[in-house]
Amino acid sequence: MSEAIPAETVLDVKNLQTVFFTNSGLFRAVDDVSFSVRRGETLAIVGESGCGKSVSALSIMRLVPDPPGRIVGGSVTLEGTDLLKLDDAAMRSIRGNRISMIFQEPMTSLNPVMRIGDQIIEAVRLHQKVSSKEAWKQAVDMLRLVRIPEPERRAQEYPHQLSGGMRQRAMIAMALACRPALLIADEPTTALDVTIQAQILALIVDLQQRLGTGLILITHDLGVVAQTAQRVIVMYAGKKIEEATVESLFETPLHPYTRGLMASIPAVPSPDAKEDVRLVEIPGMVPSLTRLPPGCAFAPRCKLAVDRCRQEYPPLDEVKSNHWAACWRAGEIAEAS
Amino acid sequence: MTEQRPLLEVTDLVKHYAVRGGVLRRQVGTVHAVDGVSFTLGAGETLGLVGESGCGKSTVARTVLRLVEPTSGAIKLDGEDIAPLSKTALRPYRRSIQIVFQDPFASLNPRMTAGDIVGEPLTVHSIATGAKKQERVAELFQQVGLRPDQMKNFPHQFSGGQRQRICIARALSLGPRLIVCDEPVSALDVSIQAQVINLLIDLQRKQNFSYLFIAHDLAVVAHISHRVAVMYLGRIVEIADKHELFANPRHPYTQALLASVPIADPKAKRAAPLIDGDVPSPINPPSGCAFHTRCRYAIDRCKTERPALQAAGPAHQVACWLNDGTGRSE
């Protein structure tokens, strides 16, 4: 637990455990998850609905609704400080300052009755003592930075006067106005069209690299992951089941779930392909977190499952250099591929 | 296609919505939701419909089903124009066209059993009752990969993918000729989408009905479709055989759309002709070619004259002034 954290590491999450107490019982939404993010790096978190991606992000922000949720273990170290040990006031001054978050639906985090410019000013002035004139200028500059046309005019407008893509850009402007060390983007482009999505992703990555911000990108779109992240973690039923560099993950996915996911996604037909290959299905359905099977949670859907998988949970092993997987058969898979 | 007459032939379909404002609720504008759309669909064929949010895909789908009344245009099913038919005259055609929606949660009645949901159309159209109906429903359950013993369960007892199977079974119950799918897998988990896509393809191979298939995910549309139509602001700007469209996109918007799809391969760095800016409002769509506000090839003519869909090679049509009709790439 006491290894030194490399200097350039912005965020270091260790053995995070977040549980929910509900009518149908207690369940671990995030179960012993560890990862880190370096300056200027993009870490993608993928996995299907309900696997714990958003709860991981909310845990870092200490925004898990309590009740019914609670962080019950682990540490979240941001620039050397364990956020889980801070009092509420100290945490508030970190949020929107050292960490910012972009949500899927911009309307939920934009104030509908406040002009866009004023909202960005709030973010700027929360942590920077500047005159209101200077703050307004900075707000307009931020809108220009995120390539909103006519930023002077747009700053005067209210959220409903902007298109979906523009709102998302305004939210990015707000999130970056305080120059955070870490930006968490939870499905930032899912609600947008592909041409707008491509613009927004290019924009986030460009700004993030220029400002040296660490980025956690939560998405279910493997295409987005391949095109934007350097490292990826794959989650399934609350656990991290694989971690690798993007290159290694896409070249040799080691966990059967990741492999199934990649095979089940249709590709845009390549110009020379004349025949359609049948999609590979992952049979069965996502298990309920309140009724997880013993052993590997993927076992009921896994073609490679053996008896051991149904009894013992596989440890997360470094199967190849810098490539971890939690699967009893990952070694065999690595050798075969 | 071997048959002479397509199953569905849509010609100059228009749907305008009035925008009202002020205390007097006077009409202050018009939403050009669908603005002159024409296409054909053969028996056993799948036509994919793609385009950005608000470009009119669902409106096309709903007017074909007459869930929305078209402003003008013809919708011919087997040569018969169903656009002007009264509700009663339309009845026999309703059996032939079915729809599967995006949200398998909202489109199922929570108080009915799955078996009753699937069997309801059989009752409504007085096709089967009693044991005969139960038999047919059980058969439909099997066709979509559900167990007949699940007929007595209620929607909340099924997962999202299973609920979409129930919707598909209901759509199949009357032996339709055409199934309109409006974003049928968008609400499903990634690992479940492939199950439903494969099911849709298998059913079509066995029963030879047609699909009008809408999805915002280009790869999904490409996978399931034989031909693909690309819409922009209420119009089809390009329509072609699937492989042709992806190998040789001719409309600048289609090119931008294809280039914007992130490829699930970190080594495939895109040579991005990304387009900037937002989709203009359909309330006052740009004059001439509606894409001219974002098109990097736009010439003067594009701002004033609207290009019509023209042949751009075999099984390929494009609405762009750059198209010289030869089907060659520039």
Ligand SMILES: Nc1ncnc2c1ncn2[C@@H]1O[C@H](COP(=O)(O)OP(=O)(O)OP(=O)(O)O)[C@@H](O)[C@H]1O
């Ligand atoms: N406020 C809450 N109360 C109870 N359970 C919750 C709450 N928030 C999340 N959960 C549960 O925690 C688990 C993880 O949810 P989470 O939102 O992290 O999923 P996700 O991976 O972000 O999924 P998605 O892709 O759908 O956004 C789920 O089972 C979810 O139902």
Ligand SMILES: Nc1ncnc2c1ncn2[C@@H]1O[C@H](COP(=O)(O)OP(=O)(O)OP(=O)(O)O)[C@@H](O)[C@H]1O
């Ligand atoms: N009942 C209505 N009244 C007024 N405008 C409408 C109505 N229904 C749809 N529209 C408008 O018509 C246009 C086309 O809508 P439509 O739902 O067909 O788009 P779409 O291509 O299906 O979009 P999405 O991908 O978001 O589902 C949009 O601008 C929409 O706002």
Ligand code: SF4
């Ligand atoms: S541990 Fe077993 S069940 Fe789990 S993914 Fe590996 S092989 Fe499959």
Ligand code: SF4
């Ligand atoms: S007609 Fe003109 S504006 Fe429209 S796509 Fe072609 S070149 Fe661009």
Ligand SMILES: [Mg+2]
């Ligand atoms: Mg989430």
Ligand SMILES: [Mg+2]
């Ligand atoms: Mg729609």
